[in-house]
Amino acid sequence: MRIGIACYPTYGGSGAVATELGLQLAERGHEVHFISYAQPFRLTTFRDRVYFHEVEVPHYPLFEYPPYSLALAVQVGEVARQHDLEVLHAHYAIPHAAAAWMAEQMLLDEGHELKIVTTLHGTDITLVGQDPSFWSITRFSVERSDGVTAVSEYLRDETYRAFQCRRADIRVIPNFIDPDVFDRTKYECHGDALAPGGEKIVMHISNFRPVKRVGDVVAVFAGIRDTVSARLVFVGDGPERAHAWEEVTRRGLQDDVVFLGKLESVAELLSCADLFLLPSEMESFGLVALEAMASGVPVIGASGSGLNEVVEDGQTGYLHPVGDVAAMSASGTRLLTDTDLWNRMSEAARQRAVERFHVDRVIPMYEAFYAEVLGS
Numbered sequence: 150m151r152i153g154i155a156c157y158p159t160y161g162g163s164g165a166v167a168t169e170l171g172l173q174l175a176e177r178g179h180e181v182h183f184i185s186y187a188q189p190f191r192l193t194t195f196r197d198r199v200y201f202h203e204v205e206v207p208h209y210p211l212f213e214y215p216p217y218s219l220a221l222a223v224q225v226g227e228v229a230r231q232h233d234l235e236v237l238h239a240h241y242a243i244p245h246a247a248a249a250w251m252a253e254q255m256l257l258d259e260g261h262e263l264k265i266v267t268t269l270h271g272t273d274i275t276l277v278g279q280d281p282s283f284w285s286i287t288r289f290s291v292e293r294s295d296g297v298t299a300v301s302e303y304l305r306d307e308t309y310r311a312f313q314c315r316r317a318d319i320r321v322i323p324n325f326i327d328p329d330v331f332d333r334t335k336y337e338c339h340g341d342a343l344a345p346g347g348e349k350i351v352m353h354i355s356n357f358r359p360v361k362r363v364g365d366v367v368a369v370f371a372g373i374r375d376t377v378s379a380r381l382v383f384v385g386d387g388p389e390r391a392h393a394w395e396e397v398t399r400r401g402l403q404d405d406v407v408f409l410g411k412l413e414s415v416a417e418l419l420s421c422a423d424l425f426l427l428p429s430e431m432e433s434f435g436l437v438a439l440e441a442m443a444s445g446v447p448v449i450g451a452s453g454s455g456l457n458e459v460v461e462d463g464q465t466g467y468l469h470p471v472g473d474v475a476a477m478s479a480s481g482t483r484l485l486t487d488t489d490l491w492n493r494m495s496e497a498a499r500q501r502a503v504e505r506f507h508v509d510r511v512i513p514m515y516e517a518f519y520a521e522v523l524g525s
């Protein structure tokens with residue numbers, strides 16, 4: 150198949166999933182064309198059958214807000230014409246699904262039929278899409294896509310609830326991992342540098358948006374630190390980093406917390422983690438929790454959203470209500486002080502990640518879905 154992928158190129162879940170999916174599809178013999186305003190951050194080396202098309206938005210004095218969605222629609226149309234694309238896969242509804250629909254309409258006038266598949270990732274539905282400025286276009290884009298997938302049952306149900314998209318038959322295709330990449334036995338752990346005194350390593354990786362509740366990460370760690378010799382390692386960056394640092398200083402934990410900033414070597418870092426914290430207000434899925442589990446790291450997180458479909462409470466980690474930092478600290482302390490329990494959970498986490506979310510199990514679901522949408 151000849152497939153276009155429109156996605157965000159940045160450090161974040163939807164861009165990571167879109168890029169890994171495209172690379173896997175190319176390895177399976179498909180021709181893949183990425184379309185975005187910059188090279189996706191995980192697309193760093195030459196790969197056979199993989200192409201990148203940059204979207205350029207011209208600057209003009211009248212454009213206080215340069216119309217990226219229009220430039221994207223034009224580029225999707227161009228790439229579809231030049232490479233005879235069959236499917237355009239839009240990752241994150243806003244603006245990719247809307248721009249894809251515009252391109253589809255322009256191409257139809259020329260007799261070129263391009264099918265649009267949209268994958269909903271999370272905040273496009275649960276946060277941004279529900280803003281009154283975007284609600285109706287998000288609903289329209291979902292309903293006008295030829296196929297729609299959501300990364301969890303939670304997100305599918307939330308889409309039906311918030312947008313009443315009765316015309317869309319939303320399929321759940323979960324996120325995936327390559328267990329050969331996320332394998333703690335493959336990397337030399339940097340434990341000596343991160344925890345020079347042999348402390349347990351508690352980790353959080355995110356884009357530090359308010360939804361991640363990084364203040365809770367610090368509070369949960371503080372509770373664990375009361376009884377366990379441990380260090381907290383933050384990876385990533387974003388608007389709440391200053392707030393996280395404030396919480397660290399307010400609690401006098403400066404010597405026990407390290408901020409590494411944005412790093413791409415996530416698998417390597419996870420290989421020396423003992424515990425992963427993800428107390429988000431909401432996660433449609435929680436890809437980073439899956440990456441931690443595949444690396445044999447139990448997860449402590451917040452219940453009530455898509456994370457429940459990834460972390461099996463009491464088996465591969467513990468989930469507690471959003472904001473219940475005391476319960477999260479108690480579970481983390483228990484895990485880090487009971488070696489048998491930790492070994493059991495670490496093994497179960499890896500096993501669940503490999504059995505349910507293996508890349509070789511999930512990519513064929515997308516291939517089958519494209520074929521269904523194409524009617525072949």
Ligand code: GMT
Pocket residue numbers: 160161162163164166241270271272300324356358360429431432433434435436437
């Ligand atoms: O909030 C993020 O972490 C980024 C965001 C994105 O779209 O880039 O992540 C969302 O998509 C990921 C990949 O499908 C999911 O694993 C995350 O759970 C989801 N984030 C939220 O729902 C908050």
